[in-house]
Amino acid sequence: MSSIEIRFISKDDMDTLDIGLQEAMDAIELGLKAHGEKKVVMPSKGHLPLAFPEKLFNILKGYVEPVNVAGVKIIGDFHNNYEHNLPSELALLTLYRPETGAPFAIVDATLNTWMRTGAVTALGAKYLAAEHPRVLGHIGARGTSWYNVAMMDLLFDFEEIRVTSRRPESRERFASEMSDKLGKPVQVKATTQKAVRDADIIIDASRLLEHQVLVEDAWVKPGALIQAYGAVLSVAPSLPFSVDKFVVDDWNQCKQSPYGQFAGLIQSGELRDEHCYGEIGEIVAGIKPGRETQQERILFWHKGFAISDIMLGTLAYEKACEQGIGTVLTYYKNPRDM
């Protein structure tokens, strides 16, 4: 065996790679399909809570057969990082050869996480929204929010985009930058009700410290798609039961991981197997139908899973190799059997 090398791809390298919204969505869609077809290995994510929910590491691991790559992402979720002028989510993804376990890439996954989450949001909308959605209501203005809005607008070219978030300065900045990026107005709303009520698609990307209802059940109109994925319950707890279809990304992980939007309802025994319509991967793979009528209310909960990280990380790695971007490190010069 010759030396083992690892390509390190920094945050700045990721920016240079400039992965397109469409190619990211394409890669993630293949990952969802692989998940639906059970061509993955993915135990539930793990957690290292220093203080929940404001200081926490999430550890996501998996293997995706179609790309033949194993990977582990370690991502911090540190709510007060803005005080240090840092993103709350700093992340590293390491990729491994499944034949030997040898690492071959270390990829910044801060940007990746936002992008892969946005892609799952957008693909959720692609498969679960009613036809021709015109109005998007979005809660949250950090990290993943950029990609949620940009990717869905690429798919649907919305007539109206409304956003809100807890801190006025961050929602103003988000709306202004997003408006420039999309070349269309993005409306800032002072309350979640004004932002999401009767929207065709409601995305709740909030990051609460404790439970609060940001989206009332009655604000979700017939035909609407709502997605909520914060670690703390932020929508009406009635929603998983009152909607026509409750869809998740990975039901096993939803049941295993102790954190997440509806984790409390699962732990209390209220939210059970029979309430879950299916997984987005099954719908992408054509195993189960997605939306069947224009009047259905659908709730999609994506906790986020390793499959998406591995798909996007593998894409970044391949592009970095092609373009000669990143730092090639010698991990092990003369490995030998020990």
Add this chain to the structure above:
Amino acid sequence: MSSIEIRFISKDDMDTLDIGLQEAMDAIELGLKAHGEKKVVMPSKGHLPLAFPEKLFNILKGYVEPVNVAGVKIIGDFHNNYEHNLPSELALLTLYRPETGAPFAIVDATLNTWMRTGAVTALGAKYLAAEHPRVLGHIGARGTSWYNVAMMDLLFDFEEIRVTSRRPESRERFASEMSDKLGKPVQVKATTQKAVRDADIIIDASRLLEHQVLVEDAWVKPGALIQAYGAVLSVAPSLPFSVDKFVVDDWNQCKQSPYGQFAGLIQSGELRDEHCYGEIGEIVAGIKPGRETQQERILFWHKGFAISDIMLGTLAYEKACEQGIGTVLTYYKNPRDM
């Protein structure tokens, strides 16, 4: 916030650092003490099984208060890597600041794992062996075995060291190299019985593919310490019940993690809380006594935990900074709140 930098410490850098056996044991001992005093956060390790037991990743995570470092180790366990002339265990440890979750070190943990495992074996013997042990019987001749034998011999200066392993060429090589290193004979035995029967300290570092009894209960004499830590049961299943004290590294992890020497006995409900005397950290911290008579038979099962990886990784990082060893990578040039 200025840029975020990560120091990458390769396998070859680790060799250059040349961490001493005694300083490694000292660092690990502090980690065991912190664990005993509950100055750690350590959920159970996680696993990514591609094919059990021969193709598996173990994922260990934790935080150690006395050094104020969080860390995650990802370690492959690929039994057939010798066919690629690779060690079966290739590992990466990443270290993080607990205030922000920012990564600051990526350390090869292949060598670290062997060394920290050897240190826990040796410290287990320090606290649990009878006085003046003269005879060591050792099963296994790869990776951790080197440090098991070298560190214990540093503590006890054995009169007799017997080793065996499955493959003749690997036990012969091990004995010959270890003999050179220690400057004393190391005896090669063809059977496990010849290697371990009536030894003062028995170490079973075997890596079986399926259950097999390599150490019979009757071969463990009164006063002996036996340690077994392979992923598959390799000693008489009666041992945890028949010994005077059954000690582990972390009982919660022993119960949570589905793999390991006695995991099957726990899952079947046979091996329960009341059978576990205590954790090595409690003994190191002086919370519980270790060995109390020279006639006790003691069994110590260390599954291996993140605390040790973080302690040794932090030591390696500090030495690397002092000596200017490793590659300093810019992870994030101009981080900002997003």
